[in-house]
Amino acid sequence: MVTGPLAQQSHNGAATTSVQAAIDMVATGNCAEALLALKRELPHTTDKQLRYRAEMAQVRCAMAVDDEQTATTALLKLRHEAPDDPEVLYITTHYFSELGMRASQQLEARAPASYQARKLQAESLESQGRNDEAAAVYRAILENDPKTPGIHYRLGQIELAKAGDAGPTADAKKEFQLETEVDPSNASAHFVLGELARRNSEWDEAVEQFSSAAKLDVGFSEAYLALGMSFAGSGKFINAIQPLERYVKMQPNDPAGHYQLAMAYSRTGNKEGAARELALQTKVAKNGLSATDTTQGHSVRP
Amino acid sequence: MTGHRSRGRAQSGSGIFQSVSQALTRRGLLRAMGIGSLGFSGLRNSWASGITRAVSGQVGSADSLAFFDQVPASKSKINWSHTAGISPEMYLPETVGAGCAFLDYDNDGWMDIYLVNSGPCDFYKPASPLRNALYRNNRDGTFADVTEKAGVPGTAYGMGVAVGDYNGDGLQDIYLTQYPNSILYRNNGDGTFTDVTAKAGVAAPGWATSAVWFDYDNDGRLDLFVCRFADFSKTKNVYCGGHGAGERYYCKPNVFAPMPSWLFHNNGDGTFRDVSKESGIAASLGKAWGVVAADINNDGLTDLFVASDTAPNSLFVNRGKGRFEDTGVLAGVAYNSFGVARSGMGVDAADFDQDGWIDLFVDNVDHEMYSLYRSNKDGSFDDIAVAAGIGSTTAMMSGWGVKFFDYNNDGDFDLLICNGHPDTTIEAHHPGIRYREPLLLFEGDGKSWKNVSGLCGPAFARPIAGRGLALGDFDNDGSVDVLITANDGVPLLLRNNAGRRNHWLGIKLVGTRSNIDAIGALITYKVGDLVRQRSKTGGGSYLSSHDPRLVLGLGNRARIDWLEVKWPLPGGKIQRVTNPPIDQYITITEGQNGWK
Numbered sequence: 001m002v003t004g005p006l007a008q009q010s011h012n013g014a015a016t017t018s019v020q021a022a023i024d025m026v027a028t029g030n031c032a033e034a035l036l037a038l039k040r041e042l043p044h045t046t047d048k049q050l051r052y053r054a055e056m057a058q059v060r061c062a063m064a065v066d067d068e069q070t071a072t073t074a075l076l077k078l079r080h081e082a083p084d085d086p087e088v089l090y091i092t093t094h095y096f097s098e099l100g101m102r103a104s105q106q107l108e109a110r111a112p113a114s115y116q117a118r119k120l121q122a123e124s125l126e127s128q129g130r131n132d133e134a135a136a137v138y139r140a141i142l143e144n145d146p147k148t149p150g151i152h153y154r155l156g157q158i159e160l161a162k163a164g165d166a167g168p169t170a171d172a173k174k175e176f177q178l179e180t181e182v183d184p185s186n187a188s189a190h191f192v193l194g195e196l197a198r199r200n201s202e203w204d205e206a207v208e209q210f211s212s213a214a215k216l217d218v219g220f221s222e223a224y225l226a227l228g229m230s231f232a233g234s235g236k237f238i239n240a241i242q243p244l245e246r247y248v249k250m251q252p253n254d255p256a257g258h259y260q261l262a263m264a265y266s267r268t269g270n271k272e273g274a275a276r277e278l279a280l281q282t283k284v285a286k287n288g289l290s291a292t293d294t295t296q297g298h299s300v301r302p
Numbered sequence: 303m304t305g306h307r308s309r310g311r312a313q314s315g316s317g318i319f320q321s322v323s324q325a326l327t328r329r330g331l332l333r334a335m336g337i338g339s340l341g342f343s344g345l346r347n348s349w350a351s352g353i354t355r356a357v358s359g360q361v362g363s364a365d366s367l368a369f370f371d372q373v374p375a376s377k378s379k380i381n382w383s384h385t386a387g388i389s390p391e392m393y394l395p396e397t398v399g400a401g402c403a404f405l406d407y408d409n410d411g412w413m414d415i416y417l418v419n420s421g422p423c424d425f426y427k428p429a430s431p432l433r434n435a436l437y438r439n440n441r442d443g444t445f446a447d448v449t450e451k452a453g454v455p456g457t458a459y460g461m462g463v464a465v466g467d468y469n470g471d472g473l474q475d476i477y478l479t480q481y482p483n484s485i486l487y488r489n490n491g492d493g494t495f496t497d498v499t500a501k502a503g504v505a506a507p508g509w510a511t512s513a514v515w516f517d518y519d520n521d522g523r524l525d526l527f528v529c530r531f532a533d534f535s536k537t538k539n540v541y542c543g544g545h546g547a548g549e550r551y552y553c554k555p556n557v558f559a560p561m562p563s564w565l566f567h568n569n570g571d572g573t574f575r576d577v578s579k580e581s582g583i584a585a586s587l588g589k590a591w592g593v594v595a596a597d598i599n600n601d602g603l604t605d606l607f608v609a610s611d612t613a614p615n616s617l618f619v620n621r622g623k624g625r626f627e628d629t630g631v632l633a634g635v636a637y638n639s640f641g642v643a644r645s646g647m648g649v650d651a652a653d654f655d656q657d658g659w660i661d662l663f664v665d666n667v668d669h670e671m672y673s674l675y676r677s678n679k680d681g682s683f684d685d686i687a688v689a690a691g692i693g694s695t696t697a698m699m700s701g702w703g704v705k706f707f708d709y710n711n712d713g714d715f716d717l718l719i720c721n722g723h724p725d726t727t728i729e730a731h732h733p734g735i736r737y738r739e740p741l742l743l744f745e746g747d748g749k750s751w752k753n754v755s756g757l758c759g760p761a762f763a764r765p766i767a768g769r770g771l772a773l774g775d776f777d778n779d780g781s782v783d784v785l786i787t788a789n790d791g792v793p794l795l796l797r798n799n800a801g802r803r804n805h806w807l808g809i810k811l812v813g814t815r816s817n818i819d820a821i822g823a824l825i826t827y828k829v830g831d832l833v834r835q836r837s838k839t840g841g842g843s844y845l846s847s848h849d850p851r852l853v854l855g856l857g858n859r860a861r862i863d864w865l866e867v868k869w870p871l872p873g874g875k876i877q878r879v880t881n882p883p884i885d886q887y888i889t890i891t892e893g894q895n896g897w898k
Contacts, residue, residue, distance in 0.1 A: 164734070199688065200688065201686075201688045201689040229639055232639075233639075235684070255640075255641045255642075256639075256640040256641050256642070258641065259637060259640065259641025260639070260640075260641065262631075262632070263632070263634060266632045266682070267682065274632060278631060278632070281641050285641070
């Protein structure tokens, strides 16, 4: 009897052969059999290239036979093992879109009168830019149940979209306020209200709303940045430090956080901290394009 | 500056999956909301309604004198036009316009006009010769073109102009910024100028933009700071945009590398020494457009605020002994609140709230808002543009020439800005943004600002590709007039009607120990209940140079109790003048009692 490394080697060799055979089966449309073989042999496959090909085959087969569980698991595994692979990203996009489509069809078929079905319909209209139609569907949901959470929020977003770059935002603000009444736990609604206030230099209101957003969702990093900025805007740099310190811990690669923290340190006499944060700001700004950079170009060389 | 800078709104809420996820919806929300979240009632109630009123004749009609009247070329006899040389290759200099100046080159007490034009260079060969223009003031509302006799046509692709008496002979000299080399024209005093660039050593190779004369080392001689824009040449031009028909556009400057600006020390013998490196100026790389020289920390040393485009603005604090420190970032004037550089264009400095500390202004491009920086009296500044109402009005505009001045002589600083998007193709890609935009005038009372553009007359309702802006009282009525250049168009001469409604005193300061142009002087005056201070800053605006005289607004008060001039170092003395006249110009000379 062969034991130890030699036995392992022999087993790997057999697995390799079986996996290759399974991949070949996929190519000929023998999915049911191939899936069984892949499920059995993949855990023993160490060759990276072969493993990649096998997992891709597994995904394709599972999708073909509507085995959602296997397809999803395999795709997530591929995303983990080959996060930048274009083919993996491409298939993932398509498959999850397909899953989404199926789920929406099921929703429409099984609970057509539910607010979730109508909300999904409205969101679809929004995505097509048909804001007025979407708003009508949202309002119909509210007529049926004025306490439905998330609807005023969506109406607020529509109002913001309609306001565009130059329109008034009073209607949007009203919807977000209504949302916080319907669903006081909606951190996003508080956040948007805070942002509307911040943009108008209404610092007390901004601080209150951003504080609520951060309290309701402790992982809401941008709420801490916005809170810090609002404190700074009102000249309360001491108060700005804590939320900004929290933000840079949560989002160390955002130069905005380091910049704001540097300013807060500087204005409170912490020159050393300010210099440190400015250095970090410069460093992370160089490392990547800031999401806030409004001036990054579309330039391409001929 | 240029290019399709309009920030795309994030699609929060668009797409089923995106909107289902609250986490996704909120991601980047601060930025995603964009400027569109702002209330724009200010904008709509300001210039837009101004246009409406102007069209309907409510402004500028015979029975209601508008604040400003445009002086047509048929009356002024200024028949010159700027040619940008706009080409399919879309070289960036084609879209940034050129500057202008009010100056008294012949010392007759009347403001003459200088206008900068494009010229030959590696990327541009004019089909017919182009030149700058010097117009002599005929003292009757007309001007005469004396360029040829004066010998100041320019030699390359012109940008800006800075006027100053660098050799202290009492005659105003002209520094002309150009691409790829600048020129110093020395005033000969007989109506002619001599190009002394080579001897002076101030060619400043590269793309020079604004420049300013000021005395950084307080030796009584005017030194020269020259803004340098990006590293640009024909061979470094970049293609921006898509490759389909009409998809190319003018690049944003972020595709070009930043460069250091220049500082030249005046040796006092007609030559200058490049001290850019040893002074610390060259340590800051930027893409500089506008510059203003002012003492921002009241230490008697003149500092510099430089607007930079897609690079941090610089606040060069003069530390003495020939050294400058760029404190822009920690002073809070370099970036927007996200720590991102905006597109700084024109700048100015004035103590608009009269708290004894210089405040700053810089205009930017659309979606960025203009910045009004109030001094915290500790070297730092807060941007109060939003609270002042200037932020929302300017959020979608692109500004260039800008100047604080007291347009109605009520004793308070007001703010005039000329605007226009830098990209000639912007409207094809962003329908909400216009290439030509109207002028803006904000009236200040020391605490708040009111957009009064709608009351300024038809010239403020007509959109232009505004660029340079110079102030000067060309008709000597105490009501400070305005000269504006348009890219690839005719200049706009605006006669101010508003200042005549109040009393005033115009002052020409002549330094003897301190620099002859008295840059850095501080005038304090008391008129009944009104006490005001005016600093004589250097430069300001965009590519332009201004009437060197200060006009003090008195409101309806008909008597000045006293005024004091604190001369800049090395003079540094306070000179008091009692019972000066009003409603006329006087000259106050350092060390000489009284006035002339």
